[in-house]
Amino acid sequence: MRKLFxxxxxxxxxxxxxxxxxxxxxxxxxxxxxxxxxxxxxxxYFVKEVKGEPLPPAALLNAARQQLPxxxxxxxxxxxxxxxxxxxxxLPGKKAAAFIDPYTAEITGIDDGQGFFMQMMRLHRxxxxxxxxDGSFALxxxxxxxxxLVLAFILISxxxxxxxxxxxxxxxxxKIKTKAGWYRFFYDLHVSGGFYATLLxxxxxxTGLTWxxxxxxxxxxxxxxxxxxxxxxxxxxxxxxxxxxKSGERGTRERGxxxxxxxxxxxxxxxxxxxxxxxxxxxxxxxxxxATVSAAQYGNTRGSDRYTFDPANGEITNxxxxxxxxxxxxxxxxIYSVHVGSWGGLTTRILSCLVSFLGAVFAITGYYFWIKKxxxxxx
Numbered sequence: 001m002r003k004l005f006x007x008x009x010x011x012x013x014x015x016x017x018x019x020x021x022x023x024x025x026x027x028x029x030x031x032x033x034x035x036x037x038x039x040x041x042x043x044x045y046f047v048k049e050v051k052g053e054p055l056p057p058a059a060l061l062n063a064a065r066q067q068l069p070x071x072x073x074x075x076x077x078x079x080x081x082x083x084x085x086x087x088x089x090x091l092p093g094k095k096a097a098a099f100i101d102p103y104t105a106e107i108t109g110i111d112d113g114q115g116f117f118m119q120m121m122r123l124h125r126x127x128x129x130x131x132x133x134d135g136s137f138a139l140x141x142x143x144x145x146x147x148x149l150v151l152a153f154i155l156i157s158x159x160x161x162x163x164x165x166x167x168x169x170x171x172x173x174x175k176i177k178t179k180a181g182w183y184r185f186f187y188d189l190h191v192s193g194g195f196y197a198t199l200l201x202x203x204x205x206x207t208g209l210t211w212x213x214x215x216x217x218x219x220x221x222x223x224x225x226x227x228x229x230x231x232x233x234x235x236x237x238x239x240x241x242x243x244x245x246k247s248g249e250r251g252t253r254e255r256g257x258x259x260x261x262x263x264x265x266x267x268x269x270x271x272x273x274x275x276x277x278x279x280x281x282x283x284x285x286x287x288x289x290x291a292t293v294s295a296a297q298y299g300n301t302r303g304s305d306r307y308t309f310d311p312a313n314g315e316i317t318n319x320x321x322x323x324x325x326x327x328x329x330x331x332x333x334x335i336y337s338v339h340v341g342s343w344g345g346l347t348t349r350i351l352s353c354l355v356s357f358l359g360a361v362f363a364i365t366g367y368y369f370w371i372k373k374x375x376x377x378x379x
Contacts, residue, residue: 024359145212269314
């Protein structure tokens with residue numbers, strides 16, 4: 001049985017190891033995307049000086065409209081509670097934003113959402129292939145998906161191979177020797193390190209598969225008591241990047257339609273109301289007629305409360321609290337939070353980053369041992 005699993009481990013690792021290494025390495029890089037960007041572009045994320053009270057949303061957005069190119073559309077405003085942080089003018093596109101000083105209304109930087117980390121994400125999920133919004137076949141997504149599925153079998157077979165025959169062997173299987181040469185170090189890292197990392201790496205693998213295969217996602221939801229029909233029946237408010245853009249000093253011109261005026265003045269009323277309701281929050285994102293409050297520190301870090309308001313007077317007309325959502329409205333955020341390690345704060349993020357990096361190391365060292373063995377046989 002042990003020999004069978006050894007062969008499974010080897011012959012699955014050889015063709016898929018390179019892809020697994022790429023997916024693991026890019027995953028490790030993406031864990032600390034925000035922190036890395038803050039170090040590289042501090043002026044984007046932090047103000048030069050805190051000067052009294054922030055300007056109202058209308059003043060900020062009108063000033064942003066004057067500084068941004070006419071072709072750039074404004075979708076909303078993301079307000080941060082930390083007085084030392086800039087606000088974000090939400091632009092069309094995933095993660096696209098212009099950063100604005102809330103005290104001076106100066107645009108301090110623009111992220112078009114197509115930089116290094118977006119390419120890392122595309123490499124991580126699709127091997128730089130294009131994303132098919134219509135759900136049609138995408139080669140890159142399929143290759144990543146099947147490689148991730150294979151990784152689950154590699155991890156399980158690795159545990160079977162690792163299982164020691166006696167207590168003496170167990171003691172050796174739990175140590176990583178650092179003074180017995182590089183080969184021994186890499187071998188212990190692969191074997192012993194693999195044992196320590198397998199459980200968390202398997203969790204990352206199983207959650208990651210929900211983005212690759214519909215049949216797996218349905219089965220995953222069912223295991224946690226969420227029916228697929230329930231998922232389809234529950235819709236959340238659209239993300240900021242999915243809404244139609246807006247431009248102009250007081251509003252925007254929508255595609256193929258007449259000009260629509262957005263009354264930014266009432267956004268101050270909405271913002272003040274939400275800030276009174278949430279003494280502690282991460283961010284408040286306001287768009288035309290809707291607002292989202294992110295306050296989660298642990299657990300489902302994508303969990304948020306959603307509000308709709310009357311654009312004419314800023315009065316809140318509907319509330320959708322995260323705590324009142326059915327499981328179908330929470331599971332996606334939980335899967336993401338567990339997959340990226342954000343559910344437990346900095347500690348779990350560090351662990352997720354380390355384990356993802358080790359996943360790439362295990363794949364590379366596996367090739368190293370296989371090539372070494374081939375060379376020895378030839379001699």
